[in-house]
Amino acid sequence: MNKQTEILNYINKKLNSEGHAPSVREIATAVNLKSTSSVQYHLDNLVKKGHLSKKANLSRSISNNKKITNFKTIPVIGEISAGTPLLAEENKVGEIPILEEKYSKDLFALKVNGDSMIEAGIHDGDIVVIDKNIEPKNGDIGAFMINDTEATIKYLDSISGKKYLIPANKNYKNYEINENTQPVGKVVSLFRDI
Amino acid sequence: MNKQTEILNYINKKLNSEGHAPSVREIATAVNLKSTSSVQYHLDNLVKKGHLSKKANLSRSISNNKKITNFKTIPVIGEISAGTPLLAEENKVGEIPILEEKYSKDLFALKVNGDSMIEAGIHDGDIVVIDKNIEPKNGDIGAFMINDTEATIKYLDSISGKKYLIPANKNYKNYEINENTQPVGKVVSLFRDI
DNA sequence: CATAATTTAGAACATATGTTCGAAAAAAAA
DNA sequence: TTTTTTTTCGAACATATGTTCTAAATTATG
Incomplete structure (x- = not known):
């Protein structure tokens, strides 16, 4: 050399x-x-x-001199334990990189549990990125808290005037939104290790 | 302050x-x-x-002192034009971040074209990361070059002694591997913007 | 208010560090 | 080989920089 x-x-x-x-x-x-x-x-x-x-x-x-591509990381949340705030450190199971240009404070990631969204191409174990700043609209895939103890990823849509969380899996039922259902944010991207 | x-x-x-x-x-x-x-x-x-x-x-x-999470980027390849080497700059359509600990020289990413793998949860427009250092085995999802002009993502498997590229979509047919089919690497992860 | 703790200031000191210059050595070219 | 170019050396120099110490100023506490 x-x-x-x-x-x-x-x-x-x-x-x-x-x-x-x-x-x-x-x-x-x-x-x-x-x-x-x-x-x-x-x-x-x-x-x-x-x-x-x-x-x-x-x-x-x-x-x-080399151009540095800047990244930030967002936390990946695993299981939500009852009562613990969503983004509490103890729920954190990892970090994923996000291009700085796409980064916002309101992003976090959730490890998907179960196959209720499999027909939307979201598998068990996938990591979905959620933007808390975007409220899911009808047709969107969103993250929702149910009873403050469980985070779930579902389609949001209205059926004859009522709002439902709709799984992308025929084996699961729609869930009518009630006062115990809180929208967390919109699912904006997805990671998977194969 | x-x-x-x-x-x-x-x-x-x-x-x-x-x-x-x-x-x-x-x-x-x-x-x-x-x-x-x-x-x-x-x-x-x-x-x-x-x-x-x-x-x-x-x-x-x-x-x-803060722990720096180090990333590297790997190139994302779009359409492959005939004759152009796979990783040629002109095929590059972007970059994605990879955790340094997962990074290897043999990684690159491919933008998925079409829905032939939709039942494996790989959608049109998804970006799949391919490790050139891992030769896809039966049952794996791999990237393959056909006639040096087209890159495709398929399952690899054997059926009665013959090797096939198998789509995850009932509307597509299996493709028997021949001398014009070259394995590129194994699909190891996936990104999607929703 | 008096006292203690925290924060700032000023000056002096020691040295780690970048820089320069001319010459020697090594390598490449003719 | 001779000539030219590239690379290395040694020494000296100027200064940018971290450090220390004491005292003053400020803020917090009782």
Whole structure:
């Protein structure tokens, strides 16, 4: 490996592991160069080639030029235990990445339990992303809390004036919405490990 | 906002925008403190509380303690044009995030075209992640190239000794594997926007 | 109000660090 | 080989930067 890429790799490694850039002298030691000016020589080239950025006369100001795609994570909620608020830490079973541009504070994810929505292509164990900021409308798939103890994913629709939670599975019955049914948000996307 | 969180926010902002930590004096200026020792005072507290890490006597060595969930992206491939290599840039229609721990070089994603796998819960427009390093076995859902011009997602299975690509849709027929059929990889996960 | 705890200030110090320059060494080209 | 280009070295320099200490100012507490 040539010295230049060796230096670049070392810098990237350190940026990642230490959270800050190495000094010129640290680089020199790491890549077996006796003189700091040798390192400068390569740093100049790496900057010219656009691989790195650095600021003049500034300690440890080297940074990586590569475009960073930014993500945020949203919590994945598993079983809801009675009484525990939906997003309580104890319900959390994981995190999933969301592109920053799609991210909003009102997103969270729910691990699907059961096959009541299988005809909508939502399987047991799938993770659905829910936007609390969007109230599910007729025809939408939404997340609903029933009696504050159970979260369920169902179609929402009206049948002869009454509102129902409608499963996508012939083996399950419609559930008429009552005062114990609270809409949580709209299902906006889905993840599955196969 | 109190001084401590003001400092913490400034540091995080700078780490993000500049790629390296600010100096103590830069912090002082930014949060309107006249003395560097005032900043030190708060830095010490932030370190004690576990919000930051820093190394003694080291310039710009402040780093953020929060666990960084690392992601990588894999390319999403759209329509395959005849002759063009599968992963060619011109076939790319986007990127999706993958947790670093799940990431491998051999992952890519394919936008599903059509509803031939709808009974397996894979819909038109879904994005499936394919691991090129795993050769699909009987019973697996795999990605296959047909005649180097078309990528398709199907079940793989044997029927009376012959290997078939089997759709999950009664309206489609099984396709017997021949010399023009190349396995690309196994489908390992799925994304859907609803 | 008096007292204690917290926060800020100022100055001085030690040094880690980037930079520069000329020359030597090594590698590549002619 | 000779010439040119690339790479490395060593030393010296200027300064950006973290640190410490004491005292003052501010805020909280009784």
